[in-house]
Amino acid sequence: MLADLSSRVVATARAGKVVVFTLSVAMIGALLLPGERSLAAEVDAVGVSAPTGFAEIVERVRPAVVGIRVKSDRRTSDIPRARSIPQGSLLERFFRQFGIQMTPDQDPGSDISVGAGFIISGDGYIVTNEHVVASGIDIEVTMDDGKIYSGKLIGADPQTDLALIKISAAGDLSYVRLAATEPRIGEWVLPIGNPFGFGGTVTAGIVSARGRDIGEEPYSDFIQIDAPVNKGNSGGPTFNVRGEVVGVNTVIYSPSGGSVGVAFDIPAETVKLVVQQLREKGRVTRxxxxxxxxxxxxxxxxxxxxxxxxxxxxxxxxxxxxxxxxxxxxxxxxxxxxxxxxxxxxxxxxxxxxxxxxxxxxxxxxxxxxxxxxxxxxxxLSQVTKGPSDKQTKLGEEAVLGLTLSPATLVPGAGESGVVVLEINPEGGAADSGLQVGDIVLSIGGRPVTAVADFNRIVGEARTQAKRSLLIRVRRADSMNFVAVPIS
Incomplete structure (x- = not known):
């Protein structure tokens, strides 16, 4: 009987199929006949082996991962920054479908920030998130072996949410390297950090996507991972299976502030560029x-x-x-x-x-x-903050494409040039173009517009030339935009 069963297992394995049999120890003992090979031996004979774990990788890299505790002069968040999921987004619809309550981020009510970091050189330079050490007046670094050092902030870059700190320790420290190549979607990754103060915690997952634009800093091109990342993982590394750092944990999307398997990392390429400048100059110039x-x-x-x-x-x-x-x-x-x-x-x-x-x-x-x-x-690069304008509108003239327009000179606060969009007919040609009420049309196809008659004439000429759409330049609040409006 055992011979028949083992032959079927071997045949199935050789055919590339997976089959699962559950036998008790007593059953196996009763079925084994003198001189017969065990099931395990038969399966090993065709090359079927158990999956390997990540123990060796973790043992090698974990000594370079540190916990960071920062006393601040104001209340700070200790995340990766848990973001409320935008209304109407795919994630928001998913959670709503399954009845998961969306809750706003909670202020932890503490002046202590807890995060993670990783050592990048034997002389004690450590990478972490800027939001972990922001406004910090006392930085405490806890090593994997429990030793505690005082950290000094070398520099920080809010634009990428990266910071560089340094500790002074006797002898060379264990450190890790940043990956030279980007991870592929589907690759295994291992975040290590300090979630909820549990230092040296390892989780595993895969790269879910790359090049994510989540409305954060414009200079980061986030890697999305599905490994559990929680409060205290901020600034901690995510490793590939070669023990290289592919990203720095910085943001999670969550309805509750806890991990739901949607986390984002700053790519190693960005980390290299920023850390080099922080180490040399203490700041980043762009x-x-x-x-x-x-x-x-x-x-x-x-x-x-x-x-x-x-x-x-x-x-x-x-x-x-x-x-x-x-x-x-x-x-x-x-x-x-x-x-x-x-x-x-x-x-x-x-x-x-x-x-x-x-x-x-x-x-x-x-x-x-x-x-x-x-x-x-x-x-x-320098930061320039612009305030919104305060415009009031009034009824104007009807124009083509289902628009109601008024010369800007007749609308308080609209300036001296262009025509203001006062109304958009939902049945008109411009309804789905991206134009908004309050936009100030400055030009069409590079030709200036100063009156409603200019607008109608340019659109009419374009129609006689069989153009399908026109590029309209508008001022919206204090910014300039182009809107392509279909005219056919």
Missing amino acids: GWVGVYLQQITPRIADALDMKKAQGALVAQLDAGGPAAAQGVEVGDVIVFLNEHEVTSPRDFARTMAVIAPGSTVNLRVLRNGQTLSLMITAGE
Whole structure:
């Protein structure tokens, strides 16, 4: 009987199928006949083996992972920053479908921030999150063996949520390296951190996605993982199966503040660039040319007579900025930055961020169907905060495309140029274009609009030329945007 059963197991295994039999020890003993091989021996004979774990990797890298406890002069959060899931998003609909209550983030009510970090050099440099050590007046680092050191903040970068601290310890410390290549979707990853104060906690999962834009800092291109990440994992490393750091845990999406298997890591490539500057200068400087960019949609591409949606559209220029002073114009489409092909505004921002101020960059732009090469000297990025404008509207003139417009000069606070969108007919051609009530139309296809008659005339001319859509430049609050409006 055992011989028949074992032969079926071996045959099934050789056929590439999986079969599970559960036999008690007594049954196996009764079935075994003198001289017969065991089931385990038969299965081993065809190369079926048990899965290997991650124990060796963890033993090698865990001594370099530390817990961080920070006393702050204000209340801070100790996450990875648990974000409320946006209303109407895929995740929000999923949780609502299964009756999971959405709760807002809770202030822990403490001036103690708890996170994690990892040692990147034998002399004690440690990477963690900026939000872990922000406003810290006392940084305490706990090693894997329980030893405690005082940490010194070397530098921090809020734009990428990264910080570098240092401890002084006798002798060389265990450290880990940042991965040279990006992880593939589906690869195993191992976060190690300090969740809820339980130091050295290891979890496992896979890379769920890469290149995530979650509305956070513009210079991070997040890796999404499904491994459990909770409070206290902030700043901790996520390893690949080779023991290299592929990312730094920084954000989770959660209805409750606990792990639901949706966590985001700052990629190792970003960490390398930021840490190098923090170590050398204590701060991060980024190149800047003074352009405000907009995504090229298929409709905008059609309005610009582009064969495909590519590049980044210049919607606005900083007056006196390098780009404005050196030949870039509103309406240009940036397709290359040096030798890097620009695929989106975020792609441009990330590429520009690694260019040193004072460097000369080559922008290749599309303008009126022609490709131009412009040499721009990069400045240094500075933060400019703009306040919203306060506009009031009143009834105006009916225009084509289902719009009601008024000259900006007749609308208090709207300025001296353009026409203001007062109403949009839901049945009109502009209803689904992206135009909004309050937008100030400045130009159509590069031609200025100062009156409702200008708007109607330009649209009429485009129709006689069999154009399908027009590119309309609008001012919205204090920003400039392009909207492609179908006119057929």
